Amino acid sequence: MQAEGMGRISRRLRTAIAVASVLFVIALAISPVKDLLREWKRYKRGYVSFAETRPDTKRLLADYHPDIDQIWIPELGVVDRCTTCHQGITQNSLLDASVPQPFRAHPPIPHRIREWGCAVCHRGQGAATEVAEAHETTLAWEQPLLPIRFIQASCGACHRGDLPETPQLNRGRQLLATLNCAGCHRLQGIARGEMLGPDLTSIGMKASRQWIYKWLKEPRTVTDSDGNVKVNGYDSEGTPPRMPQFRLTEPELQALSAYLSTLRGNAVQPFHVDPRVVAAWSKRPDLVAQGEVRFRQMFCSTCHSFAVTRAGETKLIGGDIGPELTKVGSKVNPDWLAAWLKDPQSYLPHSKMPRYQWTDEDLYKVTQYIAAKLNDSDLLTNVPQLAAPTQTEIQMGRRMFVDKGCASCHVVQGIAPQRDLGPDLSAEGGKDLSQLEFGQSKIPRNLIAYIQAKITDPATVNPSARMPLYRLSPADLDALTTALLSMTGAPAASGMQKLIVPRTEGSFHPAGEFGRVFDRYKCSECHQFNGVGGTLAPDLSYEGSRAQRQWLISFLKNPQTLRPTLVLRMPQFNMSDQEAVILADYLGVGLQSPQVDPSRVDPKGLTPEKAALGKQLYEVKYQCQSCHTIGSSGGYVGPNLSNAGNWLTPAWVMAWLRNPQALVPGTIEPRRSLTEDEIQALTAYLVTLRQTGKSPTNASVANGISSRAGSESGGQR
Amino acid sequence: MKSRLVLLPLLFVAIVLGGACNRKSSTVAKDPQRNAFDSEPDWNDAQRVVLLNYQEAQGKRIFYAQCVWCHADATPAGPSNRSNLKPIPALMNDGAVLNAESDDYLQNIITLGGSAVSKSAMMPPYGQTLTQEEIRQLIAYTRAIAQPPYQPPARAGSKYTAK
Numbered sequence: 001m002q003a004e005g006m007g008r009i010s011r012r013l014r015t016a017i018a019v020a021s022v023l024f025v026i027a028l029a030i031s032p033v034k035d036l037l038r039e040w041k042r043y044k045r046g047y048v049s050f051a052e053t054r055p056d057t058k059r060l061l062a063d064y065h066p067d068i069d070q071i072w073i074p075e076l077g078v079v080d081r082c083t084t085c086h087q088g089i090t091q092n093s094l095l096d097a098s099v100p101q102p103f104r105a106h107p108p109i110p111h112r113i114r115e116w117g118c119a120v121c122h123r124g125q126g127a128a129t130e131v132a133e134a135h136e137t138t139l140a141w142e143q144p145l146l147p148i149r150f151i152q153a154s155c156g157a158c159h160r161g162d163l164p165e166t167p168q169l170n171r172g173r174q175l176l177a178t179l180n181c182a183g184c185h186r187l188q189g190i191a192r193g194e195m196l197g198p199d200l201t202s203i204g205m206k207a208s209r210q211w212i213y214k215w216l217k218e219p220r221t222v223t224d225s226d227g228n229v230k231v232n233g234y235d236s237e238g239t240p241p242r243m244p245q246f247r248l249t250e251p252e253l254q255a256l257s258a259y260l261s262t263l264r265g266n267a268v269q270p271f272h273v274d275p276r277v278v279a280a281w282s283k284r285p286d287l288v289a290q291g292e293v294r295f296r297q298m299f300c301s302t303c304h305s306f307a308v309t310r311a312g313e314t315k316l317i318g319g320d321i322g323p324e325l326t327k328v329g330s331k332v333n334p335d336w337l338a339a340w341l342k343d344p345q346s347y348l349p350h351s352k353m354p355r356y357q358w359t360d361e362d363l364y365k366v367t368q369y370i371a372a373k374l375n376d377s378d379l380l381t382n383v384p385q386l387a388a389p390t391q392t393e394i395q396m397g398r399r400m401f402v403d404k405g406c407a408s409c410h411v412v413q414g415i416a417p418q419r420d421l422g423p424d425l426s427a428e429g430g431k432d433l434s435q436l437e438f439g440q441s442k443i444p445r446n447l448i449a450y451i452q453a454k455i456t457d458p459a460t461v462n463p464s465a466r467m468p469l470y471r472l473s474p475a476d477l478d479a480l481t482t483a484l485l486s487m488t489g490a491p492a493a494s495g496m497q498k499l500i501v502p503r504t505e506g507s508f509h510p511a512g513e514f515g516r517v518f519d520r521y522k523c524s525e526c527h528q529f530n531g532v533g534g535t536l537a538p539d540l541s542y543e544g545s546r547a548q549r550q551w552l553i554s555f556l557k558n559p560q561t562l563r564p565t566l567v568l569r570m571p572q573f574n575m576s577d578q579e580a581v582i583l584a585d586y587l588g589v590g591l592q593s594p595q596v597d598p599s600r601v602d603p604k605g606l607t608p609e610k611a612a613l614g615k616q617l618y619e620v621k622y623q624c625q626s627c628h629t630i631g632s633s634g635g636y637v638g639p640n641l642s643n644a645g646n647w648l649t650p651a652w653v654m655a656w657l658r659n660p661q662a663l664v665p666g667t668i669e670p671r672r673s674l675t676e677d678e679i680q681a682l683t684a685y686l687v688t689l690r691q692t693g694k695s696p697t698n699a700s701v702a703n704g705i706s707s708r709a710g711s712e713s714g715g716q717r
Numbered sequence: 718m719k720s721r722l723v724l725l726p727l728l729f730v731a732i733v734l735g736g737a738c739n740r741k742s743s744t745v746a747k748d749p750q751r752n753a754f755d756s757e758p759d760w761n762d763a764q765r766v767v768l769l770n771y772q773e774a775q776g777k778r779i780f781y782a783q784c785v786w787c788h789a790d791a792t793p794a795g796p797s798n799r800s801n802l803k804p805i806p807a808l809m810n811d812g813a814v815l816n817a818e819s820d821d822y823l824q825n826i827i828t829l830g831g832s833a834v835s836k837s838a839m840m841p842p843y844g845q846t847l848t849q850e851e852i853r854q855l856i857a858y859t860r861a862i863a864q865p866p867y868q869p870p871a872r873a874g875s876k877y878t879a880k
Contacts, residue, residue: 096869097770107771108850147751148771167778168755621832626787626802626839635798637786661846668783670846 040068040129043085043102050103056093068129071117075495078117080126082134089113110165120496121154122146137446142432146485149478150448153429156486158496160189161503164666172483175476179242183409184422184467188487189503192419195350197243197409201265202347206336209261210383213253215331219243244468247459252400258389259397265413268347271339274360281364291369294362299571300325302526302536303353306374319536319568321352321525329375338367354521357574405466422467427489437462451481506531514586517579526570529591536568542593542663546652551643552584553577595662598651606650606684614685617678627669630689638669645690653683760789760810761864769861776858779851780809783843804837812863820856827852 035041044066051060069083088094088103090113095105106113119126124145128134137144146154152169162170176187180196203212248256281287305318307326316324332340339346341363344353389397398415401407407418428451436450441460443449450461455477458465472480491497508529510518518524524533527540543552557580559570575583618624627637634640644653655662657679660669674682750756753768757777769777780788786798788809799806807814815823825833828849831840843852860867 095772098869109771147748148754149751151754164778165775621838622841623838626841627798635787635801636796637798666782668786670783670841670843672842673845 040084047087077493080117082118150482153482153485157488159501168479169482172479186424186426188426199411201413204261204264209257210380212260213257244470246468255393255397258393268339270335271342273364277360288372291365302568327376329371330379429485430488508532513582544588544591545593545596549588551647553580556580596651596655601651610681610684614681643691645687772854773858773861776854810862812865816867823856
């Protein structure tokens, strides 16, 4: 019985032990099996079999090893294991799009991957060894991969200045600046300007309460049937109106318009046109037509845009330095307009508008034209009847001016400018998901969706947001998002801090007589001087080496004869002889290139025989006429050379032919391998090209193309 | 009883293996626009958008700075110089002409100019203005926008195709 019992127990025991041993063996096997099946090992094996199908198997597998590969750069805080799976990343032969991921090579970039790691630019979790953990947001890691669409943000994290390789980032930064985002937000690398929107201290003298009401409700005067306008004249890109749309209720509109219409802080001296001029012109039937001619001759459209409707599509055509003017006649008070045109800075001291030299006749014609043609009698039809502002409305409007954030961009004397009304965005691009408030919104839970929702419709994320509405094209929205993503705050690793490449700021502060004329005509709104100024027109940093004094003077006096076919071109300032001489003298002496040395040019070397040879080189060997026009034939890419002998200095021509990019970085004329003899001959030929009389006809579309090319590619001619 | 005891370890093995294999990467829905560095509308069909990778996007930038004036019918400044020239330069997306030329040939003509390959001297040499890498980027862009589309020369014996 006992033995039997014992036997039975021992059999049971034996079974149990057998089961336990099997379990034990299995448990022991778990770890190696799991290890064998690791995701990264699959990719390791996959790469080997992939490499075997390629013709250069040997090279692809030369430094293959079956373990985890890691880029470790302690000073940058980089521990990136991405190359464990992305094994072909430095193999040139795997660059092709037909190579499957994760084996494709990285496109050639200015940085070496082994020296920087991957997550520095691409984000994600560098140390992870599983695809999901490395690429996506997990509980323990909140930074997912940055979509390639926004990858330029990573360039901007270190490169605080604009790079030619990152057009989207540059555009985004430009938008942040022009849309006055810094008025309410702190931004990395974009300082708050001294004056953002116009000073409204005397707005009541300029516009009526009705107009202000309309503008606050819908700050654009030109709309098509969809309530939109395509802001793209000849430019492929347009700038949205700087004034955004605020969500204001009816009483708020009433109160703000009441308050603003009572602002008459600085009395503007009314300007009265000579009564004799009025008497002579007011009855003439061609008054308005003559005004339009003058208006066009002065090239107001270089800075201001106007709506043009063609084939049912409304477009704005013209520049974006000043406000759009299609219906300005319905906005401004005629007395104010004349005083403004005569001296813009007496109304707005910070205005970018040049102080033109007007004759009374011109001023009268142009103001009459603006009042008669640039207006829209239907503009204010939807505005309710507004009585004289009451004291309560004015009080409420004044309070709202501060509460709604108007005082962040606009100055009114006696009201302190308001800063930091919106959240600090200087580290927005590096924020973790847990730092973002999504509220009840239905947008995807990631930083990019959050930023884009905040820009397009702030109320989706925060119903009580004060932020106004901006209407941006999808490309501009992505550009703005890229720029915000680049603002990642102070880097975590000290090594990164040292790598930041700051924006280089030029400096050009002319004083004295030249400074006065320079400031009067606002030269640097369009031209660059030593890295300061606009990019619309050619860089004049070395103009003194390029142009001859006499040519400069006559050009400044009458710029339009040189560039008649351009849409955006130098306005006719009507400057005096004396002012033109002051400018030309300063440019000639002060703005010289160290690369251009007139003393190295031997005028005796520029013989007629040389010139004849140069003509041959120009027309046959190098066929310069494909881009340059002389007389009536040739291309429109480079400047018209018909008057080169009067315009350019021989020293400049020679230096230019040796290496154009040395004089104007980024200029589009390619550098050629010319011999010194050829350079001499070409120069000898070009200096013989002179136009007599005062009509250099059909001048350069060319100049236009190249100057616009400059503005496209970041500012150089 | 006995059968249950045998089942238990089997179940256990199943769980362990299942757990080990189940860690497949979860694939996020990929938006092709989001994974392109830049894009360009097809020149012949504005509705179709060509997605560009880094290299092609850099080529696009160089194209719009240097080449657009003669190799396109519309330029950022309005008029094009193309119709002004004889022989008329090829449009940069003209696959009927450019697809037949090898990358090496294009690299040569851009670097050395038209006269170096017995073509019109109106095409200037860019070898001292652009780097070889920039010219490669330019060619990659040309290939990306080509109409009819460019087919790279076939590479022998790859069973892999792009995902």
